[in-house]
Amino acid sequence: MSITAVQRFYRYHARVYDATRWTILHGQRRAVRALELRPDSRVLEIGCGTGRNFPLLLARLDPARGRLTGLDFSADMLARARKRWGTRGPVTLLQADATNFALPERFDAILFAYSLTMIPDWRAALARAVAHLAPGGTLVVLDFGRFERWGPLAPLLRGWLRLNHVETRAPYAEHLRTLLPETTITTHAGGYYFLACGRRTPQAW
Numbered sequence: 001m002s003i004t005a006v007q008r009f010y011r012y013h014a015r016v017y018d019a020t021r022w023t024i025l026h027g028q029r030r031a032v033r034a035l036e037l038r039p040d041s042r043v044l045e046i047g048c049g050t051g052r053n054f055p056l057l058l059a060r061l062d063p064a065r066g067r068l069t070g071l072d073f074s075a076d077m078l079a080r081a082r083k084r085w086g087t088r089g090p091v092t093l094l095q096a097d098a099t100n101f102a103l104p105e106r107f108d109a110i111l112f113a114y115s116l117t118m119i120p121d122w123r124a125a126l127a128r129a130v131a132h133l134a135p136g137g138t139l140v141v142l143d144f145g146r147f148e149r150w151g152p153l154a155p156l157l158r159g160w161l162r163l164n165h166v167e168t169r170a171p172y173a174e175h176l177r178t179l180l181p182e183t184t185i186t187t188h189a190g191g192y193y194f195l196a197c198g199r200r201t202p203q204a205w
């Protein structure tokens with residue numbers, strides 16, 4: 001398989017990721033709250049990177065009953081995650097592409113945190129995620145918004161993000177609502193980030 005620009009990007013950025021990203025990635029606590037985890041939830045984070053969100057997720061799981069699967073296509077990011085989480089608790093790490101993975105299990109909670117806007121075929125990634133959502137399950141997307149209230153800074157921020165393989169202008173949340181009609185969408189910090197929270201109805205599948 002040929003390596004993508006994003007995988008190449010993370011060859012270097014994996015080394016500095018944990019030390020730098022706390023400055024720009026926000027809203028994780030809100031996103032994890034929205035997942036409404038139970039102690040026995042089966043959780044999938046798609047584009048989990050180095051596992052920065054794992055402490056927040058694991059804090060809500062019973063290590064004996066809950067499960068956390070982290071999926072990412074960057075071997076370099078996963079190597080960091082594996083170093084920290086590979087042998088600890090109920091964590092499984094998988095190298096796979098979000099747009100075409102197929103797992104035998106279904107999940108009660110699925111999280112995309114700052115990964116969907118880096119995936120050119122994000123519609124396929126959302127479709128794959130919904131296909132892996134258990135009845136009654138919750139899918140949360142946390143990602144950069146469109147910076148609506150950032151005035152002249154907005155185009156600069158969007159342009160800088162594009163240079164870093166992030167496309168902010170696609171209708172991510174609106175599309176999720178077409179897949180899961182019970183989707184709520186909120187934007188925060190003047191459009192810096194958005195949260196889309198979709199639920200799969202318990203009875204309809």
Ligand SMILES: C[S@@+](CC[C@H](N)C(=O)[O-])C[C@H]1O[C@@H](n2cnc3c(N)ncnc32)[C@H](O)[C@@H]1O
Nearest residue numbers: 047048049052072073074077097098113114115
């Ligand atoms: C900005 S990082 C976010 C990591 C983590 N979710 C966080 O909040 O710190 C984006 C991650 O998405 C992953 N990613 C991008 N495109 C992907 C794809 N098609 N399949 C799987 N992972 C992908 C990247 O490798 C990277 O680790």
